[in-house]
Amino acid sequence: MELMTLGVQTAEAKREGTGAIEWDAIVIGAGVSGLYQLYRLRELGMKTLVLEKGARVGGTWYWNRYPGARFDSESWTYIYSFSKEVLDEWTWTEHFASQPETERYLNFVADKFDLRQYIEFNSEVVAAHYDEGSRSWKLSLSDGREYRTRFLVTAIGILSEATLPSIKGVETFRGASFHTARWPEQGVDLKGKRVAVIGTGSTGVQVVQEVSKVAGQLTVFQRTANWAAPLHNSKIAPEEMQRIRADYPDILARCRETPQCFVHAPDPRSALEVTDQEREAFFEQRYSEPGFGIWYGNFRDILVNREANRLISDFVARKIRERVKDPAIADKLIPKDHGFGTRRLPLETKYFEAFNQPNVELVDVKATPIEEITETGIRTTAREYELDAIIYATGFNAIIGAFEAIDIRGVGGKSLKEEWSSGPHTFLGFLVAGFPNMLMVMGPHGGLGNFTRFAEFNANWVTELLGYARARGVTRVETTAEAQEEWYRHVVESAAGLLSNEVDSWMTGINKNVEGRSVRRPYRYGGGFPGFKRYCDQVVENGYAGVVFD
Numbered sequence: 001m002e003l004m005t006l007g008v009q010t011a012e013a014k015r016e017g018t019g020a021i022e023w024d025a026i027v028i029g030a031g032v033s034g035l036y037q038l039y040r041l042r043e044l045g046m047k048t049l050v051l052e053k054g055a056r057v058g059g060t061w062y063w064n065r066y067p068g069a070r071f072d073s074e075s076w077t078y079i080y081s082f083s084k085e086v087l088d089e090w091t092w093t094e095h096f097a098s099q100p101e102t103e104r105y106l107n108f109v110a111d112k113f114d115l116r117q118y119i120e121f122n123s124e125v126v127a128a129h130y131d132e133g134s135r136s137w138k139l140s141l142s143d144g145r146e147y148r149t150r151f152l153v154t155a156i157g158i159l160s161e162a163t164l165p166s167i168k169g170v171e172t173f174r175g176a177s178f179h180t181a182r183w184p185e186q187g188v189d190l191k192g193k194r195v196a197v198i199g200t201g202s203t204g205v206q207v208v209q210e211v212s213k214v215a216g217q218l219t220v221f222q223r224t225a226n227w228a229a230p231l232h233n234s235k236i237a238p239e240e241m242q243r244i245r246a247d248y249p250d251i252l253a254r255c256r257e258t259p260q261c262f263v264h265a266p267d268p269r270s271a272l273e274v275t276d277q278e279r280e281a282f283f284e285q286r287y288s289e290p291g292f293g294i295w296y297g298n299f300r301d302i303l304v305n306r307e308a309n310r311l312i313s314d315f316v317a318r319k320i321r322e323r324v325k326d327p328a329i330a331d332k333l334i335p336k337d338h339g340f341g342t343r344r345l346p347l348e349t350k351y352f353e354a355f356n357q358p359n360v361e362l363v364d365v366k367a368t369p370i371e372e373i374t375e376t377g378i379r380t381t382a383r384e385y386e387l388d389a390i391i392y393a394t395g396f397n398a399i400i401g402a403f404e405a406i407d408i409r410g411v412g413g414k415s416l417k418e419e420w421s422s423g424p425h426t427f428l429g430f431l432v433a434g435f436p437n438m439l440m441v442m443g444p445h446g447g448l449g450n451f452t453r454f455a456e457f458n459a460n461w462v463t464e465l466l467g468y469a470r471a472r473g474v475t476r477v478e479t480t481a482e483a484q485e486e487w488y489r490h491v492v493e494s495a496a497g498l499l500s501n502e503v504d505s506w507m508t509g510i511n512k513n514v515e516g517r518s519v520r521r522p523y524r525y526g527g528g529f530p531g532f533k534r535y536c537d538q539v540v541e542n543g544y545a546g547v548v549f550d
Contacts, residue, residue, distance in 0.1 A: 034488055038050050040459055074264065078097075113256075126142050130435065169373035431484075508523065
């Protein structure tokens with residue numbers, strides 16, 4: 001099929017008076033998921049447009065330009081596998097790539113396959129309404145443009161809707177202030193400045209360890225201490241990159257076999273069945289190795305057995321005390337409300353050592369809460385801190401926040417936000433009952449782990465579903481409420497026994513800065529990639545059981 005140029009298509013799409021369906025598919029988002037989804041839909045022969053809020057491709061790796069932003073997945077596993085040419089041509093310089101290198105990689109892929117011509121940048125979708133009569137979606141943009149498409153594919157990310165803290169006076173501060181996910185592209189000079197970082201999750205950890213090197217005074221405001229383990233990053237020499245390229249088939253096969261699609265797989269032993277000496281040696285080994293081995297390559301029961309989790313938690317607590325000179329500060333940095341690995345684990349490089357520096361102060365906001373952000377700084381119940389800059393490392397309205405930011409309405413004007421007010425319900429993370437022709441890549445209750453590995457599988461599944469529909473002349477695709485509820489039950493059953501279910505985190509739907517995010521609910525599939533793939537494959541083998549084609 002020969003497509004019209006993007007410029008002509010856009011001009012046609014603006015003539016909303018005709019009500020014509022101008023696109024076979026519109027994808028929202030040009031990040032890791034959206035780029036690959038565009039490639040696959042174009043390959044399928046679908047007339048496809050991508051609408052991207054940002055000025056360039058990259059998604060997460062475009063927006064998150066804060067100091068220290070980098071992978072904690074091995075670079076050579078967080079890759080597109082669909083093109084041998086890309087695998088052969090791209091050279092990673094570090095085992096855990098920084099944000100600029102990752103953004104360059106995604107731009108390289110976009111240019112390699114000439115994808116930019118099908119992307120409209122600076123295009124924020126604010127509404128998507130389904131029209132039953134024409135079996136199409138009407139999309140409205142913040143600048144007044146409108147588009148019509150048969151199929152709507154969301155590739156809007158699981159961590160893309162940034163949240164600021166619910167603190168009085170956030171807008172009053174006269175100095176520089178930034179959320180880490182909206183870091184100025186030109187950068188920020190913090191050398192010698194009085195800087196505050198609010199938040200000590202994965203982003204906060206990365207920011208603190210970098211800003212502490214240049215700030216005159218860095219004050220870290222911590223609400224919840226987080227476990228963290230060493231990243232152990234290193235450069236990749238040319239000869240090592242050659243070996244990695246040769247090993248790509250085995251690396252990718254390994255990722256498909258592990259629960260989270262990393263090269264790390266659980267040790268088959270229990271932490272309780274080995275001697276104290278064996279266990280300590282194993283923990284030491286994992287702590288000294290790069291990446292998530294300490295989390296996902298540990299004894300099989302550390303995330304489900306309380307005693308096993310206590311043993312690894314005690315081990316990492318000892319490491320923190322060894323690395324932080326002041327025992328009182330070390331104690332504040334050791335979590336008391338959750339066990340190791342039951343929340344998203346940050347990987348760090350001398351994060352704990354930063355608190356040994358005379359220019360770094362830790363403030364426990366549970367002991368001395370922040371009362372107000374003033375024109376000149378931050379006031380707690382104990383004192384006021386005069387500041388030149390405030391960095392908000394306060395995270396995201398995770399997984400469903402990007403959906404809530406768009407007024408999505410299905411059959412009969414049903415609001416997706418209202419539908420999910422008591423937690424999301426989907427079929428495989430791909431479809432929602434009552435919202436025909438809307439498909440989600442990395443949606444709620446889908447697989448979650450090494451992002452690109454899951455995203456490729458998900459985009460492939462969406463593509464195959466749409467190919468199946470097109471081959472049969474189908475113009476309406478929807479899941480049933482029964483299939484959706486069966487999948488929800490499976491999601492709950494698959495997560496049974498995980499200690500993370502008992503912990504407040506974005507992975508259980510908790511965000512104290514977002515109204516209505518105070519009840520723990522399953523937001524992701526916890527059964528691992530092999531189980532997720534097996535269920536999805538069975539749906540296809542059974543003729544897309546649970547999906548209605550019309």
